[in-house]
Amino acid sequence: MDFVSRSEWGAPSTSPAAYLASARGVKVHYLGTAYTSRAHEGCAAYVRQLRAAHLANTAENYVDVAYNLLVCEHGTVYEGRGAHRRSGANGSATLNTAHYAVCALLGSSGLTEPPDAMLRGLRDAIDYLRREGAAGSEVLGHRDGYATSCPGEPLHAWVRAGAPRPAGPIPAPDPPPDPAPVEEDLMPVPEVLLESLPGGPELPAGEWLEVPAAEDTVVLRGPCVYAVTATVALTGVPDGARVRLRFSHVDIATRRRYRRLAVDLPQRAGEVTGQVSASGRLPRGQYLKLQALAELGGVSVSHRTIEGLYWPEG
Ligand SMILES: [Zn+2]
Ligand SMILES: [Zn+2]
DSSP: EEEEOHHHHOOOSSOOOOOOOOOOEEEEOOOSSSOOOOGGHHHHHHHHHHHOOOOHHHTTTTOSOOOSEETTOOOOOOSOOTTOOOSSSSSSSHHHHHHHEEEESSSSEOSOOOHHHHHHHHHHHHHHHHHHHHHEEEEOOOOOOOOSSOOOOHHHHHHHTOOOOOOOOOOOOOOOOOOOGGGSSOOOOOOOEEEEEEEOBOOTTTTOEOOOOOSOOOEESSSEEEEEEEEEEEEEEOOOOOEEEEEEEEETTOOOOOOHHHHOOOOOOOEEEEEEEEEEEEEETTTEEEEEEEEOOOEEEEEEEEEEEEEEOO
């Protein structure tokens, strides 16, 4: 078994997740996003990136990467929360207490078929949780007991077959472990986003308007992981008129919009300044946009600042 501990891939050595004495078994997950097959040198960086994205996910309020173990296409097992820690990936506190969560670095597009080396690694991960984490004999997919397509059909077929260790040549002896990452390499370095622009459009009454950023209405292009805040100043707000701000993800091809939570600005006549924040993962083929809505006419954007960090992917 090729096992990479948390400190070896650049996470704090123990997970802050809740203690779990034992579990009925293991649930298998996949990424459910686009994932490109890569050289093994890039796998640890992807695990670090995934942890950063989970920590940036304020909706789920994760304390750590959500999975107990992660397995790359080359069969290496990365320690996530580890054994005897409650996962955050199975869908609810009850489900997270019942089963450990093991995630294959396998996509819903790109790399979608688990190579034998990955299946061996997943089998190693399941055996490890039985040995080190008092996991019972159940092996299920995330979709078993929860409404999701995870872990995808190819991996779920393997789970239904009893998660067999693939036959075939004895795997080559373990490669030497990756050198411990140097301090500067603990997390991918983010890009800084900072735009501060005077002026702006008038808002049509009762309609969400995309607020222009520096060049057009695109704040960020996927794929990336981001955490951004917009500060928008408005003038001409009529007494009692509701003004709202939100971020949304817009699919470039279909124009479909995935809205983030909207915030209401303080209800005040005249000049009002409000803030909205968003964080998460912006998939390939999607834009992040900022929108504003005024219930009544006469409201204009007088200044907008967009600041934050993002980690380009892929
Ligand atoms: Zn899942
Ligand atoms: Zn790998």
